[in-house]
Amino acid sequence: MTRPLRVNFPGALYHVTSRGNRRAPIFRDDADRRIWLDVLAKVCERHHCVIHSFCQMTNHYHLLVETVEANLPSCMRQLNGHYSQHFNRRHRVVGHLFQGRYKAILVQKDSYLLEVSRYIVLNPLRANTVAALNEWRWSSYHYFIGDDVSPDWLERNWLLRQFGDTPTSAIVAYQNFVLAGLGQPSPFEATHHQILLGDETFISVHQQLQQSEELIETKRSERRAVALPLSDYQDRYPNRDEAMARAFASTAFTMSEIARVFGVSTKTVSRAVAGFEKANKS
Structure with a gap:
């Protein structure tokens, strides 16, 4: 099983995919697609x-998100x-x-940004969903070639600047x-452990970060296994602030986890x- 990626830092770029349960459709019609774009x-x-x-x-989607x-986990959640x-x-299902x-x-x-964006x-x-790429409305391609007004959240200019100095020449290129990418090998054939795509230096640096994050999570899980459940802190300490502070002091829970449980x-x-x-400093 592929390990989940735990490396998060400002300016990080990710290729993200999410698939329907049991490969079922996640978009049944164009209205669903528009709703997803609104949520995005x-x-x-x-x-x-x-x-x-x-x-x-x-039954799935692709994103190249920076x-x-x-905060990738928060975005995807x-x-x-x-x-x-x-x-x-909308579809009355559960x-x-x-x-x-x-x-x-x-x-x-x-x-790899250009190659991955092309792959997407x-x-x-x-x-074989369409015979020509401009027939598919539900990707960034038709925004990049100027068939529709680009939304604010889509970074069009950075990519097009790599292809030309004028809008017309850049779009053609x-x-x-x-x-030209049709029939070419997938850029993801070069993926390291299915979580990193880059040159040797990039992989080395971020592999160490991944291992550090996994170690932190492992230690937190071990501490959580012997710690009181968060609900017990609520029962044991009537003062909410003290309950939250003692839960955090156990080092088994993050502030975000405590905040969710305590509302x-x-x-x-x-x-x-x-x-x-401060109150308990000797």
Whole structure:
């Protein structure tokens, strides 16, 4: 089983895919696709992430997303969670829409952004969904070639600048570049352990980060196994601030986890911890 990617940092670029549970469709019609785009726009606005390429297929989607902040898990939790709610409510169904956790690959921007963006928009042609790429409305391709007004969350200019100094020449060169990708090997054949795509230096640096994050998570899980459940802290300590501070002091829980259980913001948890530590200084 592929290990989930745990490397998060400001400016990170990821190729993200998410598939329907049991390969079932996640988009039944164009209305579903528009709803997903609306949810994506809200995610980008709230979490300050930027989309470089995307493609909606029938039972999955692709995103090339850059996180201005180190917050991919939050972005994806909102995207898949909110869209699932809309889908289930609209189609009057229950249960999981997506097949487990999304898959993310950390991508080296300078070396692989162009190739990965091309791979993403070529999906409808490779799947024989359409005969010509401009027939597929549900990808970033038609925004890049000027068939529609690009939304604010789609970073069009950076990519097109790699192909020409004027909009017209850049679009023509971009179209040629994309079509030249047909029949080419997938860039993901060079993926390291299915989570990193880049040159040797990039892989070495981020592999160490991945291992560090896994070690931190392992230690946290071990501490959590012997720690009190968060609900016990609520029962044991009537003072909410003390309960939150003692839960955090156990080192088994993050402030975000404590905030969710206690129904407060992480800022409130932080203040409680600081106040408790100050009051108990010897």
